[in-house]
Structures are given as structure tokens and as C-alpha cells.
Amino acid sequence: MSKILGYLGPRGTFTEEVSIKYAKDKDLLLKPFPALDKVFNAVARKEIEYGIVPVENSLEGSVNFTHDLLSNSDVKIQGELLLRVRQLLLARPGQKPSQIKEIYSHPQALAQCRLFLDKNYPGRPRINIASTAEAAALVAQNYGKAAIASIRAAELYGLEILQDSIQNEPSNITRFLLIGLDDVPPTGNDKTSLLVGLHDKPGTLYSILGVFARYSLNLTKIESRPIRGELGKYIFFLDFEGHREEKIVAQAMQEAEKQVLFLKVLGSYPRAESDL
Amino acid sequence: MSKILGYLGPRGTFTEEVSIKYAKDKDLLLKPFPALDKVFNAVARKEIEYGIVPVENSLEGSVNFTHDLLSNSDVKIQGELLLRVRQLLLARPGQKPSQIKEIYSHPQALAQCRLFLDKNYPGRPRINIASTAEAAALVAQNYGKAAIASIRAAELYGLEILQDSIQNEPSNITRFLLIGLDDVPPTGNDKTSLLVGLHDKPGTLYSILGVFARYSLNLTKIESRPIRGELGKYIFFLDFEGHREEKIVAQAMQEAEKQVLFLKVLGSYPRAESDL
Numbered sequence: 001m002s003k004i005l006g007y008l009g010p011r012g013t014f015t016e017e018v019s020i021k022y023a024k025d026k027d028l029l030l031k032p033f034p035a036l037d038k039v040f041n042a043v044a045r046k047e048i049e050y051g052i053v054p055v056e057n058s059l060e061g062s063v064n065f066t067h068d069l070l071s072n073s074d075v076k077i078q079g080e081l082l083l084r085v086r087q088l089l090l091a092r093p094g095q096k097p098s099q100i101k102e103i104y105s106h107p108q109a110l111a112q113c114r115l116f117l118d119k120n121y122p123g124r125p126r127i128n129i130a131s132t133a134e135a136a137a138l139v140a141q142n143y144g145k146a147a148i149a150s151i152r153a154a155e156l157y158g159l160e161i162l163q164d165s166i167q168n169e170p171s172n173i174t175r176f177l178l179i180g181l182d183d184v185p186p187t188g189n190d191k192t193s194l195l196v197g198l199h200d201k202p203g204t205l206y207s208i209l210g211v212f213a214r215y216s217l218n219l220t221k222i223e224s225r226p227i228r229g230e231l232g233k234y235i236f237f238l239d240f241e242g243h244r245e246e247k248i249v250a251q252a253m254q255e256a257e258k259q260v261l262f263l264k265v266l267g268s269y270p271r272a273e274s275d276l
Numbered sequence: 277m278s279k280i281l282g283y284l285g286p287r288g289t290f291t292e293e294v295s296i297k298y299a300k301d302k303d304l305l306l307k308p309f310p311a312l313d314k315v316f317n318a319v320a321r322k323e324i325e326y327g328i329v330p331v332e333n334s335l336e337g338s339v340n341f342t343h344d345l346l347s348n349s350d351v352k353i354q355g356e357l358l359l360r361v362r363q364l365l366l367a368r369p370g371q372k373p374s375q376i377k378e379i380y381s382h383p384q385a386l387a388q389c390r391l392f393l394d395k396n397y398p399g400r401p402r403i404n405i406a407s408t409a410e411a412a413a414l415v416a417q418n419y420g421k422a423a424i425a426s427i428r429a430a431e432l433y434g435l436e437i438l439q440d441s442i443q444n445e446p447s448n449i450t451r452f453l454l455i456g457l458d459d460v461p462p463t464g465n466d467k468t469s470l471l472v473g474l475h476d477k478p479g480t481l482y483s484i485l486g487v488f489a490r491y492s493l494n495l496t497k498i499e500s501r502p503i504r505g506e507l508g509k510y511i512f513f514l515d516f517e518g519h520r521e522e523k524i525v526a527q528a529m530q531e532a533e534k535q536v537l538f539l540k541v542l543g544s545y546p547r548a549e550s551d552l
Contacts, residue, residue, distance in 0.1 A: 130404035
């Protein structure tokens, strides 16, 4: 039986686009979920084998929320996926730009395409919708409206591309995580993600980073998050190059563990290729 | 003439709620803006004097997007504001819980209230809307629907409170920034926010944090962000206690500046009181 890969839906989002890419040539069934926590819960309860969720630079779901879910569940990070986000202006087939009276999309997608809209659709109202995919679905039912959404949404809703790549910045890369219940073995080019709780005194973060610096483990991400309801107390998300089963990584973590309140390995997983 | 305080709207959001609190007893006119970048641009062009934008743990606008706007503009952080977010279940007056067939809200608000909904409204469809305020506006026009939104949305749209404080976690604090064009003077209890670009080699972050540790400047936030389109290159947002005009802070920054690609002071501003 095919394994199931759940993703943050609805269909037609960038998360679906990257999930389709990932599932290509693999025996996986794709299943959309309406919320981030539902993807995590389905994996945790073994209703599905894998999940794909946005984690950085995303329009879909909040980075903070993904971090909260990672810290509160036993789900492991099994991989990372990168997608170069391309925003398209879409409408029902046969419509001319002059017929477009309103533009629908996620608020951040509208902002990311502001320069294009100001120049080509000045004065046309921009309507906020919860996701780019829902904007595309809405536009598919109405004349005189355009949506900013993904190429996948265009296919799904039979929309015509009025203009491709309309975002202000030509390259906008979004990072996604592949989650599951098992640890993945080392490949020789891996990353490890940690959640660390520190004692509340100046210099403790510095001291922990010192451990990683001494072992020459290259940090690729660091993020502090206030502990919910406890102002002034923080946890940290750290990513660095290496796999937890490598000797040097295991030693560094053992040393770091002595200086922290807690240390949770969120996963060791293959690095994404950087040539998109 | 009154000065204008712009905020990320629409009316009825948590950002409006904190803006009303801030403007109380001050001679300020409040003005909602439809997108984060529009608040920043209005301040930068001196169309308005101040802006309030969400920056951490927020449902409204992305943390990442606020960071991007801070890094790309000359707008200064002039203050921070904290709000304990309380989610309410709202409907048109006179309706009983049994009459509610659908629940409308921002996807993350629906997730934050999942336990309450699962228990009290099992099987009732949950509909994603771009903001809690827009969900409240929609529900105000329809029977048989409830919205999850702020107390401010209830007032604004004449909705009845079916249940107060329905979020899974009792305390959910959101942080907002007050932005403007001027530097604010020291109060003796301040914070400074920096944007730092580092040379791309292991240990540089550690070395910079060492400067702050030597001067006993307590870090309250650290966040790395990939440089757009340049995978593997990072900038850092750092917050620490102290004001840029304090001697010790000025010395630490001078020392740090020698080791970095660039260092931009986003603002020195009074710390928010932590007893909400």
C-alpha cells in the first residue's frame, strides 16, 4: 500500500507545489490538511507516514506556529525542501487586463507584488484572502477578478496566466520541512535541528555557541522564542551542519547538554541542494 | 493638529486593540492600513507620524515580513508594546450555541482554539478567513455562523460573546513595535535592536556575541534570516538591554562593528513593562 504524505493545504498552494515535486517518482499518496497542527497530529498518530510544512519565508502558515508544533510534539524533521516562489497573475480564460476590476490574494502575496500592481493595475482594489489558493478558487467563479497565486493553482482551477513572475524580488525562496516519526541515517551532507532551553542569565547563549564553535560545527540558523506566558525567558532553535550520529556532533551535544536546561534534537536530515 | 498613528488593520484586529490602548490619553488620531508595507511607507514618507505593527507571536502579518521592512527602510523602532491575546467566540445577538453551524476565523486562530471547538462544536466546519476582524464582519451579516476574534471586533460589529478566552493556552502574549522617524532618548530601562550582516565563516556569530557578553549586555532576542536569494548567507536581528547613547552600549557596538559586514541600529527604545 502506498504511504501517505500530508501537506498544509488547500490544494493549489506553494506547499502543494513542493509536495508534488517531492513525491515525484516515489510511491506516495498526497493528502491536503486544512491546518498546520492537523498535519503534525496526523503524523504523530500514525494516520499518515509523512508531512510537509512551510518553515521559513512562507505565506502559508506561520513560522512561529511550525516552531511551536515542533517543540510540543515527538515528530522528527526528516528533510528540508526549498522552493523558488513564483507569483502569477491569474484570471478566467479570455479576459483582458483592462477587464480586471479587483485583485484577490493573501495579504503578503499582494504586498510582494505591490510594484507590479501599482504600475499595471493602479487604483484597482486589492482584496485579502486567507490563502493564494482560495483566492484562485474564488476568481475561477467570477469574471472581472484576478488572483495572485501559484502555477499549481492556475492548473487546478483552469485559470489563464495574465502575467508570470510578478513579485517585487525576483528570487524568493521558501523552506519547507519533511516530518515523520523515524530518525533518518547520515548521508555525509546533513543538518541537525535542536531546541534548547537556557538558564536565565547573560552569556549563556554565548557559552553554548562556544561549544559549537570549538567543534567547528557551522550554525545555519538561530532563533530565540519567548516562552509562552513567561516574558524574558527564551528557548532557542539552532540548526547546524552535521548529523547526530557523527562522533563530533554527538560530543558537542553532550558538552552542550551540561550547560542547558534542556536540549531536544528535532532531527538530523539531508541538506537541501542549494541550486534550485 | 493631532499626530496620526497608523496601524495594520482592518479595524477590529489585535493590532487595533493595542493601538487604542497606546493612544489613550495621547493626542493621536488612529488610522488603519491594509498591509504592513503601507504602514512603513506612510511613516517613511511622513504622511503619518507613527505606526504600530505586530512583530512576534502574531496572527496578523508575518514576523518575517516586519523584519524585511525594518531592514529595508529608515524607519526607527521607537517602542515595544505587549498584548495578552484573548480569543472570543462571537455571533449575532440572540443566537444559541446550538444554532451555530460554521465557525469563521484566521487559520491560526482556529488552531489556537482547537481544543474548545473540538469539545463544544464538534463536526462544525471551520472556515479560513484572512483576518479575525474580517471573520467578525462576515458573521455580523449572517445567522448560523460564529467568528473567533478580539473583544474589539465584538464591540465594532455589535456581536455577542458566546464564550470568552477560548484559546488552548491561557496566556498568549503578542509583541508589537511602535515605529517612527526619530530617535528616542534614554529612559534608563531601554532595549536596542540591531540588524547585523556577518562574514560567511563558522564562529563569526559566536565572536560577535562575545562582544556583548564581555560588556554584560543581556541579549533578549536573536534571529538569523537567510539573505533573500543567497542561500547559506545570513543576517541577524539582535535585541539587547541598553540604549545606544549609553557609553557601554556605544563601546560594545563600536567593537562589534569591526568584525561584521554591516551593523544597522533599528532603534533604542523603552522596554515594555512585563506585568500585563
